[in-house]
Each structure stands twice: as C-alpha cells, then as structure tokens.
Amino acid sequence: MVSAELKIEDKLWAAADKLRGSMDASEYKNVVLGLIFLKYVSDSFEEKYEELTKDEYADPEDKDEYLADNIFWVPAEARWGKINRDAKTPKIGETIDEAMIAIEKENPSLKNVLPKNYSRPQLDKTRLGETVDLISNIKVGDSENQKTDTLGRVYEYFLGKFASAEGKGGGEFYTPRSVVSLLVEMLEPYKGRIYDPCCGSGGMFIQSEKFVEEHAGSIGDISIYGQESNPTTWQLCKMNLAIRGIDGNIGAHNADTFHNDLHKGLRADYILANPPFNISDWGQERLLEDSRWKYGTPPSGNANYGWIQHMTAKLAPEGTAGFVLANGSMSTSNSSEFEIRKNLIENDLVECIVTLPGQLFYSTPIPVCLWFVTKSKAKKNERNHQGEILFIDARNEGFMADRTTKEFSEEDIKKVANAYHAWKGTNEKEYVDVAGFCSSASLEAVKEQDYTLTPGRYVGLEDGLEDSEPFEEKMGRLTTLLSEQVIQSHQLEEDIRKVLGGIGYEI
Numbered sequence: 291m292v293s294a295e296l297k298i299e300d301k302l303w304a305a306a307d308k309l310r311g312s313m314d315a316s317e318y319k320n321v322v323l324g325l326i327f328l329k330y331v332s333d334s335f336e337e338k339y340e341e342l343t344k345d346e347y348a349d350p351e352d353k354d355e356y357l358a359d360n361i362f363w364v365p366a367e368a369r370w371g372k373i374n375r376d377a378k379t380p381k382i383g384e385t386i387d388e389a390m391i392a393i394e395k396e397n398p399s400l401k402n403v404l405p406k407n408y409s410r411p412q413l414d415k416t417r418l419g420e421t422v423d424l425i426s427n428i429k430v431g432d433s434e435n436q437k438t439d440t441l442g443r444v445y446e447y448f449l450g451k452f453a454s455a456e457g458k459g460g461g462e463f464y465t466p467r468s469v470v471s472l473l474v475e476m477l478e479p480y481k482g483r484i485y486d487p488c489c490g491s492g493g494m495f496i497q498s499e500k501f502v503e504e505h506a507g508s509i510g511d512i513s514i515y516g517q518e519s520n521p522t523t524w525q526l527c528k529m530n531l532a533i534r535g536i537d538g539n540i541g542a543h544n545a546d547t548f549h550n551d552l553h554k555g556l557r558a559d560y561i562l563a564n565p566p567f568n569i570s571d572w573g574q575e576r577l578l579e580d581s582r583w584k585y586g587t588p589p590s591g592n593a594n595y596g597w598i599q600h601m602t603a604k605l606a607p608e609g610t611a612g613f614v615l616a617n618g619s620m621s622t623s624n625s626s627e628f629e630i631r632k633n634l635i636e637n638d639l640v641e642c643i644v645t646l647p648g649q650l651f652y653s654t655p656i657p658v659c660l661w662f663v664t665k666s667k668a669k670k671n672e673r674n675h676q677g678e679i680l681f682i683d684a685r686n687e688g689f690m691a692d693r694t695t696k697e698f699s700e701e702d703i704k705k706v707a708n709a710y711h712a713w714k715g716t717n718e719k720e721y722v723d724v725a726g727f728c729s730s731a732s733l734e735a736v737k738e739q740d741y742t743l744t745p746g747r748y749v750g751l752e753d754g755l756e757d758s759e760p761f762e763e764k765m766g767r768l769t770t771l772l773s774e775q776v777i778q779s780h781q782l783e784e785d786i787r788k789v790l791g792g793i794g795y796e797i
Contacts, residue, residue, distance in 0.1 A: 299447040301428055302326065319452040320522055321413065324405035325425060326444060327529050328389060331362040332370035333431030353396070360535060362400075368392040374426045377419040383409035386418075402543070403528040465490060465564040465614065466650055468688075468698035470497045473562050473612045473660065475707040476642075478716075481511040482559030485604055487547045487597070489516030492527040494562040495538055514538035515553050519546045548596060549573055553604075561601045561611035567656060568616055569593040585633035589626045594619045599630065602639060602663055610641065610664040617645065617657040620743040632741045635679070635733060639663050642680040642710055643743045647688045649696040662710075673715030679736060680713045681745035682706055682728045726752025 338361050342350035349355065353363045366372070368389035376385040386408040394400045408418065429435055430444065450466070474497045486494045495514045502509055514531075516538060518524040524544035531538050541552040572593040577583075582603040588596040594615055601611045620643060622628065634640050642662040651658065668674045687702040709728045712721035723729045729748040739747050790797055 299444050302425065302444055303448065303451060304424070319448070320405045320525065321408065322421070323448060323526060323529060324390065324408075325386070325421065326430065326448075327404065327533060328368075328373070328386070328393070329370060329425050329428075330431035330533055331364055331393065332368075332373075333429055334361050334436070335364040335431075336370070337432045362393065362532075363396045365392045365396055370426065373422060377422040377426075379419075380415055382415055382419050382422065383413060386422075400528070400532060403525050403532070405525065465493050466695075466697065467493070467497070468703065469564070469614065469646070469650055470494055470562070472644075472698060472703050472706060473614075474498055474501045475703050476660075476662065476710050477560050477562065477610060477612045478711075479512060479560040479562075480505065480507050483513045483515060483556065483606070484560045484562065485553065485556060485558035486516040486561065486563050487600060487604070488563055488565050489518050489527055489540055490523055490564065492516070492530040492536075492538070492540075494564075495531065495536060496534060498560075498562065499534070499536055514540075515556055515558065516540040517547050517552050518544055520544060546573075547600065548577060548593070556604060557606040557609065558604050558611075559606050559609050561604060561609070561613065563597070563601065563611070563613040565593070565597040565613065565615070567594070567658075568618070572596060585637070586626055586630035588630065589624055592622075592624070592627070594622075595627050595630045598634070598661065598663070602634070602665075605663070605665045608664075608666045608669050610662060612660060612662045614658050615661055617659050617744075619661070620645075620659055628741065631743070634663070635736055635741055635743075638667060638676055638733065639665070640679055640743065641667060641675075642682065642713075643745055644682040644706060645685050645745050647685045647696055649690075649694065650688065650698075671716065673713075675714060675730075677733050678730050679733070679743070680710060680728065680730050681743075681748040682709060683726065683745040683749045686726075723749075725750050 335356065338356055338359060339350045342348040342352075342355055356363045373382075373385055373389060376382050387406045390404040390406045390408075394402070394404055407413075470493050473494070478501070479498045480502060484495065484498050489495065495516065498512060498514075499509055502512060514536065516527070517540060518527055521544045524540070527540055531540070539553075545552050570591050570593075572590075574588060574590040574593075574596070577596075578587060582596075582599050584603065585599060586595075588594070588599065597613070597615070598619075601613060605611060619627075622631070640661070641664045642660075644660040644662075646658050646660065648655065648657050667676045667678070684702070684706050687705065688696040688698050689702075691697040708717060708719055709721070709724070711717040712719040713728075713730055715721075721730070726749055729745070729750070731748045735748070736743070787797060
C-alpha cells in the first residue's frame with residue numbers, strides 16, 4: 291500500500307516539477323496546488339454526477355443534490371473534461387482561470403481563495419497543458435481516494451517539497467509533520483477551542499482533527515480559529531481545510547496578528563503555533579501600551595516574546611499553549627526579554643520546555659524548542675504540579691529521513707509525550723527523572739539558574755556519561771594539554787615560515 295501511495299504523490303510531484311521552468315517555488319506552489327484542488331473537486335463532483343445519472347428520479351444538474359452530500363458544486367464551464375479538452379490549446383490558462391472564478395462564485399466558502407493567474411504570459415502554456423494531461427490520469431477526489439485521504443497526503447507531501455525547494459522562506463507556511471504530531475500528542479486537544487495565531491497552511495488544525503478521530507472522539511467537539519498574515523499562505527490554508535471538509539474560522543482575509551487581531555474576544559482551550567522566528571521589524575513602536583504585554587513590553591528587535599504574550603493572553607482559564615520558538619528564547623539576556631521570562635516563571639505559567647534536535651525544519655538551521663504555557667497547573671484530572679516545570683532534552687531523538695532532514699518516529703513522539711503526561715498524571719505511567727532526558731525542577735531551582743529555561747541545565751548527563759574526574763584534576767590536565775598544543779602550533783608556524791622563505795615567500 292505504501293509504495294502505491296508514494297507513486298501517486300511522486301507522479302503528481304513530477305507533474306508539478308515539469309511546470310516549474312524558471313519560476314521560483316514560491317510562485318509555482320500556488321499554481322500547482324490550485325490545479326490539484328480543481329482536480330479534486332472535479333473528481334468528487336463527477337463521481338456524484340455519474341451516480342445521479344443512473345437514478346431516474348434525480349437531476350444530475352441539481353446543485354442541492356451535491357450540497358446535501360458536502361460536495362462542491364462544479365458548473366459546466368469548470369469541469370475537468372473541458373479543462374482537459376483545452377490542455378493542448380493556447381487558451382488553457384484562460385480556461386483554468388474561468389473555472390476557478392466559476393467555482394468560487396458557486397461556493398461562497400471559497401471566495402477569494404483560489405488562484406486565478408493561469409493566463410499570465412510568464413506561465414508556459416505548453417508546460418501547463420502537459421501538467422493538466424498528467425493530472426488528468428490521476429484520481430484524487432473520488433470516494434475511494436477520499437477514504438485514504440489521498441489529496442490530504444499529496445498536499446502535505448507537496449508543502450514539504452515546496453518548503454525544501456524554497457529553503458529559508460518555506461517555514462512561513464509549513465511546519466514539519468512530526469513536529470506538529472509531537473505538539474498535538476502532548477496537548478491532546480480532545481474538546482474545545484483550538485487557536486493558531488500564525489496558522490500557515492493549516493497543519494496544526496489538520497493534525498488536531500486527526501488526533502480526535504484516531505482517539506474515537508467527535509470532530510464536532512473542537513472549534514478551529516486561526517489567522518495568517520501572508521495572503522498566498524492564507525489561500526493555501528483555506529484550500530487545505532476545504533479539501534478535508536474542515537470548517538475553520540481563519541478570518542475572511544489575511545491579517546497581521548499583532549496589529550489586526552481577528553479573534554479579539556477568543557479565549558482558547560488549546561493554542562498550537564509555529565510563529566516566524568526572531569522577526570525584527572514587527573511594529574513594536576505602535577503597540578507600546580498594548581494590554582497583551584502584561585508581563586513586560588517585548589523589544590522592538592525581536593517578536594518572540596510578543597508571540598509568547600499574545601498566546602498567553604488568548605488562553606482560557608484552564609487553557610494550555612504549545613508552540614515552537616528559537617532556542618535563544620530560553621536563555622536570552624536582553625533586559626526586556628529577561629524581565630518577561632522571569633515574570634512568566636514567577637507567575638507559574640511555564641509548564642514544560644522541550645529542546646528539539648537540529649535539522650527538523652526545511653526552513654531554518656536555527657535550533658528550536660517547544661514551550662508549553664498554561665493558565666492552570668491544578669486542573670481537574672491532573673496531578674497538581676504548581677511550582678514545578680518539566681524539562682525534556684529531546685536533542686538525541688529522531689532519525690535522518692534524507693541527507694539533510696531529520697524526523698521523529700512514532701516511538702520518539704511517544705517517548706516525549708509519555709514523559710510529559712506521566713509528569714502531569716494524565717496517563718498510567720509513573721513519572722521519574724531520567725538523567726540526560728527529563729527532569730522536574732522547582733521554581734526555586736529555576737530561579738537559582740537565573741531564570742534560564744534550557745533543559746540541559748536541569749537534566750544533566752545521560753547515565754554512563756557522568757564525568758567522575760574531579761574538576762581540579764581535569765582542569766589541570768586540560769590546561770597542560772592545551773599548553774603543549776600551543777607550543778606545537780608555534781613550532782609548526784616557524785617550520786612553515788622557513789619553508790616559504792626558502793622558496794622566496796617571506797611572511
């Protein structure tokens with residue numbers, strides 16, 4: 291089964307890559323994902339159309355027949371048959387644009403969402419037609435493929451590929467699946483309001499819904515709220531949610547979360563987020579008196595502590611947030627950030643910190659960590675863990691999925707999540723500190739470490755790696771060794787000078 295699935299994804303990726311030409315990944319991702327979305331709605335529509343033509347009492351052109359089954363209505367001018375017929379003609383771009391416009395007009399939930407720039411001169415129409423041909427032979431939206439979530443997997447696969455191709459900018463719209471899975475497994479969003487203030491392509495929402503389904507919960511038990519500032523990424527998110535039938539409120543348009551909060555009154559039970567790291571130009575000067583800065587005003591040169599406080603302000607009385615941040619956030623000595631971190635710790639809001647291995651993200655080599663912040667450490671059905679913070683060092687977890695990228699296995703995710711839940715008393719396991727991996731520290735211990743939240747300060751070394759050599763002896767040995775190496779280096783320098791001098795090159 292796996293090889294067959296990969297075959298579909300690889301075939302579609304081959305089609306996408308064919309279209310790229312000289313376009314940047316950032317340009318063509320929307321073009322390709324829009325085409326695949328169009329194929330999906332057409333497959334779904336055509337399957338229902340066939341079914342209705344066989345029913346003498348049904349009208350295959352009755353829009354309500356489709357809406358009743360949660361299928362997008364596709365008007366005649368937008369059906370894949372017409373697009374396929376025009377694939378080899380110069381007007382293929384116009385045909386696709388007209389199809390997108392028609393589908394948006396008939397389905398209000400897709401208003402201003404679909405890309406409509408296929409007729410632009412820069413897009414090679416021969417390659418576009420060839421891509422349509424390739425996609426024509428692959429089913430993605432019929433009931434069989436919906437059951438196995440073929441299009442969902444293809445979207446995820448593509449977003450990952452685009453992130454990889456885009457390099458640094460890709461992280462703006464894609465958080466690696468295994469990182470999202472870890473956040474979701476730790477937060478366990480079974481029921482309530484889920485919020486992502488920088489939702490990218492919607493991966494946090496999709497994994498949350500998947501989690502509820504896998505644990506025999508009801509999708510209706512969770513409500514989704516989000517916001518995204520990048521207009522193209524906002525469109526991607528809307529399409530990503532639409533293909534999975536997820537009804538989420540991510541605003542009627544893209545908007546900057548700091549300066550135009552679309553969910554002002556929201557108090558979320560769960561927040562999952564991967565804010566853009568270390569943004570320097572975030573408009574702090576226009577927000578100096580903002581009510582969200584309860585624990586201190588974030589510096590103008592870095593938005594990290596602005597994101598932390600925005601999310602803290604959005605939590606319900608028993609809400610918890612789990613989010614990705616750059617490692618610098620755990621120990622920054624910038625005066626305003628230090629003051630905010632100190633206040634968050636002293637107000638007992640920081641619940642858990644997890645350091646992650648490098649190479650997890652396509653978009654940045656910066657080492658990252660997970661923060662968990664909660665409004666209550668004494669919730670019903672949890673052990674009272676007030677005055678404690680759990681530190682987990684997961685830098686040694688994960689495996690190399692390819693030459694440059696690391697991923698977490700299911701076992702890695704369970705290992706970290708189980709430690710967190712055992713510590714909170716929400717699973718059957720008994721929590722114990724594990725040297726080199728996890729440690730529960732009191733607020734007093736964190737205060738003694740000058741409010742630094744780096745897990746390495748608390749978890750110590752893995753058993754068997756403890757250094758039994760007394761400090762004074764070790765320093766004496768190492769300084770003697772260093773002294774010898776310095777003498778050797780000076781001798782080497784002198785030898786090199788003599789050799790170069792002998793051939794006429796004085797230095």
